[in-house]
Amino acid sequence: MSETKTVVLVGVGGQGILLVSKVLSELLVENGYDVKMSEVHGMAQRGGSVSTQIRFGKKVYSPFVGHGGADILLGFEKMETYRFLPYLKAGGTVIYADTMIPSAPIFSAKKEYPQGLDDEIEKTGRALRVPVTEWAAEIGGTSYQNTVLLGVLAKTLGIGYDQTEAVLMKLIKERFHEKNQTALAKGYGFTQKN
Numbered sequence: 147m148s149e150t151k152t153v154v155l156v157g158v159g160g161q162g163i164l165l166v167s168k169v170l171s172e173l174l175v176e177n178g179y180d181v182k183m184s185e186v187h188g189m190a191q192r193g194g195s196v197s198t199q200i201r202f203g204k205k206v207y208s209p210f211v212g213h214g215g216a217d218i219l220l221g222f223e224k225m226e227t228y229r230f231l232p233y234l235k236a237g238g239t240v241i242y243a244d245t246m247i248p249s250a251p252i253f254s255a256k257k258e259y260p261q262g263l264d265d266e267i268e269k270t271g272r273a274l275r276v277p278v279t280e281w282a283a284e285i286g287g288t289s290y291q292n293t294v295l296l297g298v299l300a301k302t303l304g305i306g307y308d309q310t311e312a313v314l315m316k317l318i319k320e321r322f323h324e325k326n327q328t329a330l331a332k333g334y335g336f337t338q339k340n
Contacts, residue, residue, distance in 0.1 A: 150203035152211045153299070156230045157222025158247050159194045162292030165317065166220075167198040169296060172313050173305050174202045182209035195226060220299055221267075222292065223247050228263045231270060240273040241298050243291060244280075274298065274336075281332050290329040297333020307334050 153170065157163050167183060174181045179202040186197045199211055213232040221227025221242035234240060246259050267273050276298055278291040293314065300310040311330055315323055 150201055150206050151218075152216045153200045153202075153218045153220060153303075154197060154211070154216040154230060154233050155200070155220045155222070156195075156197045156226045157243075157245075158226060159196050161196070161222040161245075161247075162289065163196050163198060163222055166292050166296045166299070167200060169310070169313050169317060170200055170299065172317075173300070173310060174200070176309065176313070177305070179203060180206045182206045184209035195229075197226075197230065218299070218302065220295060222295060224263050224267075225260065228260075228266055231267065234270055237271065239302065240267055240270055241276065241295065241302060242267060242273065243276055243278040243295060245278060245288075245291060274302075276333070276336060282329065285329050285332070286325045290325055293326045293329035294333035294336075297330040298336045299333075300330075301334050301336070307331070310334070 155163050155167055164185065171181050171183050181200065181202045184199045199209060201209055201211060211233070214235050216233045216235060217238050219227065219230055219234045219238065219240045221230070221240065223245050224242065225246070227240065227242040248259055264275060276295060278294045281294050282288050282290040296310065296314065311327060314326060314330060318326060
């Protein structure tokens with residue numbers, strides 16, 4: 147691969163974005179890529195905006211990409227996904243959760259969560275909306291949403307399931323292995339029904 151690729155991950159604090167970023171970075175290094183990762187924390191606490199950029203290729207010179215530079219946008223929360231759409235390049239892929247977490251401005255002003263975001267996100271072209279809310283609830287709670295998304299992302303990037311599972315298991319506590327394996331398999335097996 148001579149070209150540098152970029153994955154931008156977005157959501158809110160407490161959704162496990164940094165864990166998924168670490169797993170992805172390690173997987174890419176294991177596959178022989180030069181990898182650069184940057185993190186941005188809006189409010190460094192649960193509920194604040196969080197984003198990471200992971201760039202990989204034969205040689206990567208900067209961890210940052212501007213608007214129109216992301217090959218894949220992985221959204222853990224619907225509104226954050228919408229806010230970061232300008233980072234997606236033409237022909238890029240959006241993988242996003244159906245999760246809706248009202249931000250502090252919406253919550254404090256007692257406003258409604260914006261409607262129509264799915265339509266706006268799907269106008270970008272290749273958009274995969276993943277039903278993580280339902281699946282994570284079936285598995286054991288919202289803390290497994292990130293692992294479902296990791297599975298979808300790994301498959302999209304052509305990274306093997308076994309390798310993804312091995313790296314994830316290395317980075318989480320053993321007591322969480324079984325449910326995370328279930329969540330990863332659910333995400334890896336995801337196909338968008340059109």
